[in-house]
Amino acid sequence: MRLQTRPMIPSRLPFFFLRDLPMDIGARVLKARMASGLTRRIAAARADISYGTLSRIEVGAQRPSPATLLAIAGTWGGDLEDLAPVWDEVQVEIENSGLWSAGPSIRTIRIQRGLTLEALAEAAGMVPSTLSRFERGMHVPRGIAVVGDPDHGADDKHDLVVTSAALAKALGYQSAAALMVACRKLLEEQVTDS
CATH class of the missing domain: 1.10.260.40 (lambda repressor-like DNA-binding domains)
Known part of the structure; x- marks a missing residue:
């Protein structure tokens, strides 16, 4: 084999x-x-x-x-x-619009909090493989995040917004919006450091 x-x-x-x-x-x-x-x-x-x-x-x-x-x-x-x-x-559209995936920032926060992939996935109500793909920027799971939905606060059709209160709570945030702020801050720090 x-x-x-x-x-x-x-x-x-x-x-x-x-x-x-x-x-x-x-x-x-x-x-x-x-x-x-x-x-x-x-x-x-x-x-x-x-x-x-x-x-x-x-x-x-x-x-x-x-x-x-x-x-x-x-x-x-x-x-x-x-x-x-x-x-x-x-x-091309995404590179021009600045869309990014919150997944890698969520992975950083998860590790900082000492949570395993499995523990966070269970707390968020998803399977570990789905969370893993999201953390690597490969997937936007339903119920966790949306792209381009103005009803969830997206500014344009490429804006990714985390919507899962369960994911936010498991990571120690009061709301999905607060988690998004933390993710964007991490991204800005990474861009500044590079």
Whole structure:
């Protein structure tokens, strides 16, 4: 049995939603792979994914993560935006708008408070893997945060707002708004220090 290890998603990958991925992504991957002349087995090996994963993506049974899609496109020298142009547009809009994920700041606060990932996830009513993806800026879980919702205080369509009172309370804050203030302060400190 082969153990597959993958590095964390590089910071240059876009903040994204799977719903933004084109519905025909599998067909796009298949068409690009066929045009490159690569067999499915060779493309999968070069992308460091299983043959089955590539097969499921190509037939539309699985939607790839940005890291997987980037790895697949890289097997023939392509780019992420070749297969998912919406993700590239989203990245440009977000870089211009200043959207950030509160997740890494929440991770810093969690560690400062001496909480484990599992303990915080349980207190916030979520599974640890979801919280882990949020802390790494890969996911915006429902019920924890929203993007672009003016009813929750978002200034524009790219503004991320933490909405979970349970998460805030578990981290020692009186409200989700107070947690957001702390997260933004941490981000400002990191930007100032770099």
